[in-house]
Amino acid sequence: MAQINAHYLKLKAGYLFPEIARRVNTHAQAHPQARIIRLGIGDVVRGIPRPIIDAMKDATEELAHDATFRGYPPDQGYDFLRQAIVAGDFAPRGVTIDPDEIFVSDGAKCDSGNIQEIFGSGNVVALTDPVYPVYCDSNVMAGRTGSAGSDGRFDGLVYLPCVADNHFSPPLPQGHVDIIYLCSPNNPTGTVLTRGELSGWIAYAQREHAVILFDAAYEGYITDPEIPHSIYELEGARQVAIEFRSFSKNAGFTGVRCGYTVVPRELVGQTGDGQEVPLHQLWARRHSTKFNGVSYPVQRGAAAAYSPDGAAAIQELIAFYLENARIMRERLIREGMTVYGGVHAPYLWLQMPTGTSSWDFFDHLLQEAHVVGTPGAGFGAAGEGYFRLSAFNQRDMIQEALDRIAAM
Numbered sequence: 001m002a003q004i005n006a007h008y009l010k011l012k013a014g015y016l017f018p019e020i021a022r023r024v025n026t027h028a029q030a031h032p033q034a035r036i037i038r039l040g041i042g043d044v045v046r047g048i049p050r051p052i053i054d055a056m057k058d059a060t061e062e063l064a065h066d067a068t069f070r071g072y073p074p075d076q077g078y079d080f081l082r083q084a085i086v087a088g089d090f091a092p093r094g095v096t097i098d099p100d101e102i103f104v105s106d107g108a109k110c111d112s113g114n115i116q117e118i119f120g121s122g123n124v125v126a127l128t129d130p131v132y133p134v135y136c137d138s139n140v141m142a143g144r145t146g147s148a149g150s151d152g153r154f155d156g157l158v159y160l161p162c163v164a165d166n167h168f169s170p171p172l173p174q175g176h177v178d179i180i181y182l183c184s185p186n187n188p189t190g191t192v193l194t195r196g197e198l199s200g201w202i203a204y205a206q207r208e209h210a211v212i213l214f215d216a217a218y219e220g221y222i223t224d225p226e227i228p229h230s231i232y233e234l235e236g237a238r239q240v241a242i243e244f245r246s247f248s249k250n251a252g253f254t255g256v257r258c259g260y261t262v263v264p265r266e267l268v269g270q271t272g273d274g275q276e277v278p279l280h281q282l283w284a285r286r287h288s289t290k291f292n293g294v295s296y297p298v299q300r301g302a303a304a305a306y307s308p309d310g311a312a313a314i315q316e317l318i319a320f321y322l323e324n325a326r327i328m329r330e331r332l333i334r335e336g337m338t339v340y341g342g343v344h345a346p347y348l349w350l351q352m353p354t355g356t357s358s359w360d361f362f363d364h365l366l367q368e369a370h371v372v373g374t375p376g377a378g379f380g381a382a383g384e385g386y387f388r389l390s391a392f393n394q395r396d397m398i399q400e401a402l403d404r405i406a407a408m
């Protein structure tokens with residue numbers, strides 16, 4: 001009989017969001033008349049901007065004609081998109097990235113989950129706690145951890161607690177680690193890393209020859225010009241960091257799927273006998289072996305996000321969700337809650353009253369208000385005592401959810 005990868009059995013049975021969906025479906029069946037408001041998974045609700053849709057439609061039409069038909073896309077993505085990314089996301093911030101260092105993909109979730117494949121199984125991995133579960137679970141699946149303890153933490157991982165006392169900024173590890181996952185603006189806490197904090201991480205990575213896996217999927221939500229959008233805005237980052245980007249939360253591509261990963265040429269890892277190998281070479285090999293590219297219409301749509309009209313429409317979308325976040329934040333604070341995040345991110349991180357479990361609060365909110373959030377404990381042990389609300393919904397739904405929460 002085929003042997004399974006037993007590391008999978010170390011994981012909780014279900015991934016966080018399907019587990020939430022399961023509870024919500026049970027609730028919906030029991031209360032068919034309830035109007036459930038979803039502020040759980042960070043899924044966008046507004047339509048994709050017209051210039052992007054038009055670009056996708058035109059590209060789809062091209063596929064209907066022999067003269068303009070396209071088959072397999074280039075491994076790393078079409079030049080037109082990688083050039084647009086360099087010109088739109090990096091050049092205006094004074095960052096030099098070569099289009100050849102960009103790998104277009106089907107999203108930051110897939111890339112941040114798959115990237116660990118190019119690293120050896122013996123690496124020590126550091127994660128923030130709470131954390132986007134993909135970083136943790138993908139390392140458990142790969143056998144880089146022991147079993148989970150009663151608090152859900154896995155042996156062998158280094159957890160960096162992010163709580164109110166440290167302003168949700170991860171402390172540097174006490175000792176050596178090889179790989180560090182950072183996410184800013186942060187999912188789930190909605191907080192950001194400052195230039196000074198990121199410099200500290202780069203210095204740590206340089207000292208320890210560690211690699212930073214920097215998830216910038218929410219960079220479009222940064223409202224303070226002092227906060228870096230890319231880790232490469234900081235001196236030395238090219239030697240120590242890989243960056244993930246997404247079109248999901250800005251251009252509305254959660255269903256369409258497109259993102260990209262930057263692997264600078266200078267970034268190296270080493271073999272067991274100390275030989276240095278560029279990580280670019282390994283990720284290129286992985287990408288071309290296991291991935292067959294993002295479809296042409298989707299890449300044309302992504303490129304249109306950088307056109308003047310596309311970029312303006314995206315700014316309008318982001319402003320809409322940020323305004324939701326502001327309304328939520330101000331109202332919840334008025335109602336007496338302690339609220340973090342929601343200024344540079346579409347997520348609010350609420351502190352629960354002492355002794356309230358976040359899953360109990362999840363169930364209570366669902367039962368009493370028919371409002372769905374995400375329990376902090378679902379993101380890690382240090383998330384217990386907190387609750388995440390997403391600002392991704394229509395304005396009237398946000399207002400109504402707030403009224404229902406207030407009435408509780």
Ligand code: MLT
Nearest residue numbers: 040041042043109132187
């Ligand atoms: C979330 O709710 O944390 C996000 O939607 C997850 C994701 O982007 O995969």
